[in-house]
Amino acid sequence: xxxxxxxxxxxxxxxxxxxxxxxxxxxxxxxxxxxxxxxxxxxxxxxxxxxxxxxxxxxxxxxxxxxxxxxxxxxxxxxxxxxxxxxxxxxxxxxxxxxxxxxxxxxxxxxxxxxxxxxxxxxxxxxxxxxxxxxxxxxxxxxxxxxxxxxxxxxxxxxxxxxxxxxxxxxxxxxxxxxxxxxxxxxxxxxxxxxxxxxxxxxxxxxxxxxxxxxxxxxxxxxxxxxxxxxxxxxxxxxxxxxxxxxxxxxxxxxxxxxxxxxxxxxxxxxxxxxxxxxxxxxxxxxxxxxxxxxxxxxxxxxxxxxxxxxxxxxxxxxxxxxxxxxxxxxxxxxxxxxxxxxxxxxxxxxxxxxxxxxxxxxxxxxxxxxxxxxxxxxxxxxxxxxxxxxxxxxxxxxxxxxxxxxxxxxxxxxxxxxxxxxxxxxxxxxxxxxxxxxxxxxxxxxxxxxxxxxxxxxxxxxxxxxxxxxxxxxxxxxxxxxxxxxxxxxx
Ligand code: ADP
Ligand code: ZN
Ligand code: MG
Numbered sequence: 460x461x462x463x464x465x466x467x468x469x470x471x472x473x474x475x476x477x478x479x480x481x482x483x484x485x486x487x488x489x490x491x492x493x494x495x496x497x498x499x500x501x502x503x504x505x506x507x508x509x510x511x512x513x514x515x516x517x518x519x520x521x522x523x524x525x526x527x528x529x530x531x532x533x534x535x536x537x538x539x540x541x542x543x544x545x546x547x548x549x550x551x552x553x554x555x556x557x558x559x560x561x562x563x564x565x566x567x568x569x570x571x572x573x574x575x576x577x578x579x580x581x582x583x584x585x586x587x588x589x590x591x592x593x594x595x596x597x598x599x600x601x602x603x604x605x606x607x608x609x610x611x612x613x614x615x616x617x618x619x620x621x622x623x624x625x626x627x628x629x630x631x632x633x634x635x636x637x638x639x640x641x642x643x644x645x646x647x648x649x650x651x652x653x654x655x656x657x658x659x660x661x662x663x664x665x666x667x668x669x670x671x672x673x674x675x676x677x678x679x680x681x682x683x684x685x686x687x688x689x690x691x692x693x694x695x696x697x698x699x700x701x702x703x704x705x706x707x708x709x710x711x712x713x714x715x716x717x718x719x720x721x722x723x724x725x726x727x728x729x730x731x732x733x734x735x736x737x738x739x740x741x742x743x744x745x746x747x748x749x750x751x752x753x754x755x756x757x758x759x760x761x762x763x764x765x766x767x768x769x770x771x772x773x774x775x776x777x778x779x780x781x782x783x784x785x786x787x788x789x790x791x792x793x794x795x796x797x798x799x800x801x802x803x804x805x806x807x808x809x810x811x812x813x814x815x816x817x818x819x820x821x822x823x824x825x826x827x828x829x830x831x832x833x834x835x836x837x838x839x840x841x842x843x844x845x846x847x848x849x850x851x852x853x854x855x856x857x858x859x860x861x862x863x864x865x866x867x868x869x870x871x872x873x874x875x876x877x878x879x880x881x882x883x884x885x886x887x888x889x890x891x892x893x894x895x896x897x898x899x900x901x902x903x904x905x906x907x908x909x910x911x912x913x914x915x916x917x918x919x920x921x922x923x924x925x926x927x928x929x930x931x932x933x934x935x936x937x938x939x940x941x942x943x944x945x946x947x948x949x950x951x
Contacts, residue, residue, distance in 0.1 A: 467707040472714055476675045478706045479683055480635035484648060485626050486658045487599070487666040488531045494598050494625035495522030495565065502664050506604070506618035514598075514623035516561030521752050524549070528596065528625040529572075533758060533766050535627050535657045536573025536594045538773060539648075546757050547572045549596075549750040554743060558601035558617050566628075567595035568747040572756065578631075578651070579775055580643040589644050590632030599624040627657075633672065633683065638702035642695055645669060650774050654799045662694055671702055674719065675709045684709070685719040689733050691726045701726035705733050777802050785815035794823055801837045804844045811848020814855050821847060825865070829872050842871045850878040858888060863935055890937045893945065896929070899937070900945055903928045914950050922946060 493500055496513035512520035536543050550568035576591035601619035608616060629648065635641045649660045649667060660667040669692050674684035689705055692698045704726075709719050724733040772780075774796045781792040781802075796802045805822050809815035826847065830840060850868060853859050859867065859882065870881050882888055890896055903925060904911055914921040922943070929942045 467704075467711040468714060473707060473710055475677060476706075476710045476713075477636060477678045477680075478638075478702070479633045479674045479676065479686075480638075480641050480702065481633035481672040481686075482629075482631045482635070482641060482644065483670045483672070483688075484629045484631075484645070485599075485668040486535070486629065486652055486660065487664075488528050488535075488625040488627060489656060489658050490525060490527045490531065490625055492525065492527075493623035494525050494528045494596070495623055498623065500624050504620055506616070506620060509620040510622065515619060516622075522565065522750075524753055524756065525625060529756065529758070530766055531625075531657045532572055532594065532596045532627050533763060534655045534770060535629075535652060536576065537763075537767055537770060538651045538655045538657070539573070539576040539578060539591045539594060539629065541573035541576030541591060541594055543573050543758055543763055544570060545759070546570070546755050547595075548755050549753045550747045551750050552597075552745045552747055554745060556600065557615070558603050558619070558622075560601070560619060560622065564597055564600065565750055565753070566597035566747075571595035572758075578644060578647050580640060580647050582637070582639050582643050587634075587640070589634045589640070592630045592632050594627050594629050597626050597628060598622070599626050633674075633686075638699045638706070641671060641702055642699045645695055645698060647774075650797070654774055655770055656799075668692075669698060671698060671705075673702060673705045673709070675706055675713065684713075685721050687719065687721065687733075688723045689726055690723060690736070691728075693728070697726060697728055700728075700731055701733055704731055708733065771799060774799075774802070781805075785809060785819070787816065787819055791819045791823065795819060798837065804837050804840065807844035808848040808851070811845045812851035812855070813848075814851055817851050817855070818848060821851060821868075825868055841873075841875050842868070846871060846877045853878055853882075857938055857940075858882075860935065860939060863887060887936060890933055890941075893941065896933075896937060896941060896945055897949075899929055899932050900925075900942070900949060903932060904949065911950065922950075 487500075488494075490500060492498060493514055496511050498509045498511050498514055501509065513522055533543055547567060548570040549565050551563040552566045552568070553563040555562060571593040573594040574592065576594070577588040578591060579586055579588050581587075599621050601617050601622045604616040604618055605611060608614065631644070635644060652658045652660050652667075658666055662668075671689045671692060672686045673689060674686040676682065676684045687705060687709070689701050692701055705724065712719055720738060722738045723736045725736045726733050777796045778789075778792045781787045781795060782789060787795070795805045801822075805818065808822060809818040812818040826840065826842065830837065833841075835841075847868075850864055850871065854861055854864050859878075864878075867878050867881050867887065870876070871878060874881070907925070907928070910921045910924055914925075925946050926939060926942050929937050929946075930939065
């Protein structure tokens, strides 16, 4: 599919405008049970089996707020640098839809749990903060199923398993100025949420859902343009493509004398276009009001402090620390902090190795390659971080050569044994002991008088030949630096 964007407006026209983007992101909290009842949140259960009177909204059933969901939402707020309200309030958001048996979502309105935060992004070497307006908690609705039944041409079905699944909604300020910045924001957000174990952010399971608000204005203009809200962005790639399309569409409309209407638009991944769905000019009135069945949510200083103490170091700070403390290159620090598990693994290997940069190379090179080949995640690595660190330390100490280390590593991958165990069993220790080496050297020199002659006659490249012979005689176990040294002495 070629991009439909180019057909809309010429690049030099596009360049006169500045896009303005704000995101609304729903993140599913990783609790095992729902937010107001004890039903499981497990994915893929048979339809309408994970339900009870509370999440079905049956009359008389009362919600009980999950402590774990609140803790995770607080963690999310803290990780996004937000202020946490000591008292926030749950509110009913009323609307009528078949997948919403209660007739309302329980959300938060004018007193959200967390607000005034930010996320730092980097695009083309430029760092920038994107404001987080608010983070609030709410429950999810069910799902309408329009396809897959004998009578799907006439009927739709509902699966209410998802009703009451705990979510947070994260709303950003209109701070992004390109689709790349929006992409970078969502990438960073996902990484942070995964680091603090708030969500798996698995987009395929709907654990991360994003709507994008977009407007354009002439560069230099102060007033924001009228925005459209784009929905149905099921992947990071779609987010970027939908934004690029929508930006060009809006510029095209304005350039041809038209006016942007405030509306909700749906992205169509098959065509790469957005299409108007409903006008916001007669927007929903959700008739929000405080949830009468729940008391205000209080987060005491002590509770907040306890949650804060449990939080791991965030990826941005870890990246900086890896660069400063371990001398890693920026790119390597980026790769090695991609997930919490990977950054933990690297740090443990680095500590055990005594040579962090070598550890970085091994983790990103040999280990990553092996994991990819075996289709495994870092958490399932067949070589522990401590074992890898030890292997690297043995190279640094001169006990094994780099080449031998690769062979030992392959054996470690296969058996899960430590390098020491393998070396001792197979007698693979590098020979740096000069007396042992001298004996072999003497034999090699005696067996090759012609080459000795050549060397003494000034052909210094013959040295490489001798080193090769010694390595062969020791099955690669001689320390090449020591061999070089000894050879030079002997041949003088
Ligand atoms: P609404 O009243 O339609 O809900 P809000 O002011 O609450 O609008 O903002 C919703 C989202 O839209 C936020 O992410 C915000 O950053 C973004 N937004 C607001 N105004 C604009 C604009 N003119 N252009 C782009 N995004 C905007
Ligand atoms: Zn339930
Ligand atoms: Mg709003």
